Amino acid sequence: MQHMKYGRCSRYFTKMFEPSTIVDQDGYLLYKRRDNRNLIDKSGIFLDNHYVVPYNPKLLLKYKAHLNIEWCNQSTSIKYLLKYIHKHGCQTLEPTRRLLRGYDRITTVIVPLEVEAGSQTQFFWRMFSFPIHRRTLVVERLYFHLLNEQSILFNYDEDIDLLLSQPSVKESMFTSWLQENKIYIEDKNLTYIQFVTNRLNWVPPMIRELFNLRMMLSVAKRPCSYEEIRTIAVIQYPIFRGACFAKGFLHNDREYIEAIKEANNWGLGHYLRKLFITMLISNSINRLEHTLASAFRSKGHIILTVASSGITSLLLSEGRTAHSIFAIPVLTLQNSTCNVLQGSELAELLKLTKLIIWDEAPMAHKFCFEALDKSLRDIMNSSNNGDFPFDGKFVVFGGDFRKILPIIPRGTRSDINQIKNGTPIMLLRNLDQSKGLCNGTRLIVTRLTNHVIEAKIIFGKNIRNIVYIPQMSLSSSQSPWPFKLVRRQFPLIVSYVMTINKVNHRKAQLYVAFSRMQSKQGLKILIHNKEGKPLKTTTNVVFMEVFQNL
Structure with missing residues (x-):
């Protein structure tokens, strides 16, 4: 009865019959319990295999005691075992006598003392601080350092000069790996x-x-020195930062200059201008708002740089959040206005403002922009610019207005696609709809460089057009992490075939066109063969295998 809680057994007896031994979702074993119909009479109560406690008969006979043996395959069962390792023995309170000396008498007081009961081996084991358990890590940390900046461990009473004179002081885990690469040169791909x-x-x-x-x-694969780590494409950079820029780990406007230089070797001026515009409108060029703000402030104009989020405002020069500087209500409705009073300091500042740069604008609701528009019209009180948005103020909205399709979090890729000349690819981002560069456009690679790809459109009304595709920053819209993971890459994927979603998109366009017709007489379908001659029928390809299991 000691295991009964709230009218049921705390050890979850009786157990269910199990045809075989399995592991439940918490990592505990559910032992095999046969339903053999055997019963035992215990004090007038009939018991079967529902009530049998799991045991090992060989261990019972050898040690004459019941032993708990668990198979550790999940963290919960490991914590269950470690609980017994760190568990203290039986504890009790023993009365002890203490003498308290006063000014004129000595008083005996009985004080309870917490003590622990245990065997002699337990006390000696803990007295000599023997290890209770041992843990070995499979994965260890790899330390590295800059040249001659390795850590040195020494005791406080050692002679520093003698320590620095030893040859081993210049050795470390990282330098030993570099020396190992000089000796064993069989595999240079690690x-x-x-x-x-x-x-x-x-x-x-x-x-x-x-x-x-x-x-x-x-x-870096099996380098033998720091210089080899800084060498990229036979060019040795003086610092690792330059090597990271060359490898594409870091990026600034230098990358776009290199892209234009590479395309200049085989592209005309018309295509180079389109490449620059593509990088500009796709928000690829680094911090364009900084350039605009510096240009206007150099002429003595007042510029307000705001952002929709607080984190983004910290990246702007003298940046503030839009709700803070414009006093936009937190709960913005259709008829909301900014809390700016006529004649106040904020109202006078808005009158003198020449340019407003609003970064991450797609994150804000349209009611925020409408509230600012109505407030500026009231503050300026100008009849000349009443027909212009924001009463004629220059407002630049920044951010990515052409979002790509959501990236599936925790998705897997079987391998890394290698792109070369002649590889069919598909765009993953809207670059220029007027030129046919949309999400899902299929192209063929014609030339490759480190920062730009030349491709030819192979589908649609812009077929055979030559376009240039630069690298861009792509991020997941549904990230499971508390930070934003950004990858620098070309906005494309190898596409030998189209997915069913893209094919259905083409079919949906045909379906919408058919649904707009009000009669058969108003529907005209143009069908032609390879020579361009009109036809009255077309071939419909149907795979009969898909209907076999219906």
């Missing part, structure tokens, strides 16, 4: 992480050069 199953030590981005070294170690 990086520092792949050499052994370990993990690189984390470095904050504020330690710039060491952080850049960590990024290069993820791709």
Whole structure:
């Protein structure tokens, strides 16, 4: 009865019959219990296999005691075992006598003392601080450092001069790996992480050069020196930051200059201008709002740089959130206006403002823009610009207005696609709808460089047009992490065939066109053969195998 709680057994007896031993969702074993109809009479109560406690008969006979044996295959069962390792023995309160000396007498007081009961072996084991359990990590941290900046461990009483004179002071785990690469040159395709199953030590981005070294170690294959790690395409860079820029780990406007230089070798001026516009409208060029703000402020104009989120406003020069600087209500409705009083300091500031830059504008609701528009019209009180938005003020909205399709979180890729000349690809982002560069446009690669790809459109009304595709920053719209993961890559994917979603999109256009017709007489379908001659019939390909299981 000691295991009964709230009218049921705390050990979950009686157990269910099980045809075989399985593991439940919490990692505990559900032992095999046969339904053999055998009953035992115990004090007038008939018991069957529902009530049998799991046991091992060999261990019972050998040790004459019941032993708990569990198979650790999940974290919950491991915690269950470690609970007994760190569990204290039986504890009790024993009365002890203490003498309290006063000014004129001595008083005996009985004080309860908490003590622990245990065997002699337990006390001696803990007295000599013997280890209770042992743990070995499969994955260890890989340490690395800049040249002659390795850590040195020494005791406080050692002679520093004698310590620095020893040859081993210049050795470390990282330098030993570099020396190992000079000796064993059989496999030159292993990086520092792949050499052994370990993990690189984390470095904050504020330690710039060491952080850049960590990024290069993820791709540097069996280097023998620091100079080889900084070498990219036979060019040795003086610092690791330059190597990271060349590898594409870091990016600034230099990348776009290199893209235009590469395309200049085989592209005409018309295509180069279109490439620059494509990078501009797709928000690829780094921090365009900084350039605009600096240009206007250099002429003495007042510029307001705001953003829809607080994190983005910190990245702007003298940036503030739009709700803060314009006093936009948190709950914005269709008839809302900004809380700006006529004649106030904020109202006078808005009158003198020449340009407003609003970053991450797609994140804000349209009622926020309408509230600012109505407030500016009231503050300016101008009859000349009444027909213009924001009463004629220049407002630049920043952000990605052409979102790509959501990236499936935790998706898997079987391998990395290798793109070469003649590879069919498909765009994953809207670049220029007027030129046919939309999400789902199929092209064929004609030329490749590090920062730009030349391709030819192979489908639609813009077929055979030559276009240039630059690298862009892509991020997941449904990230399971508390941070935003951004990848720098070309906005395309290898596309030898189209998915059923893209095919259905083409069929949906035909379906919508048919649904607009009000009669058969108003429907005209143009069908022609390869020579361009009109036909009255067409071939419908049907795979009969799909109907076999219906």
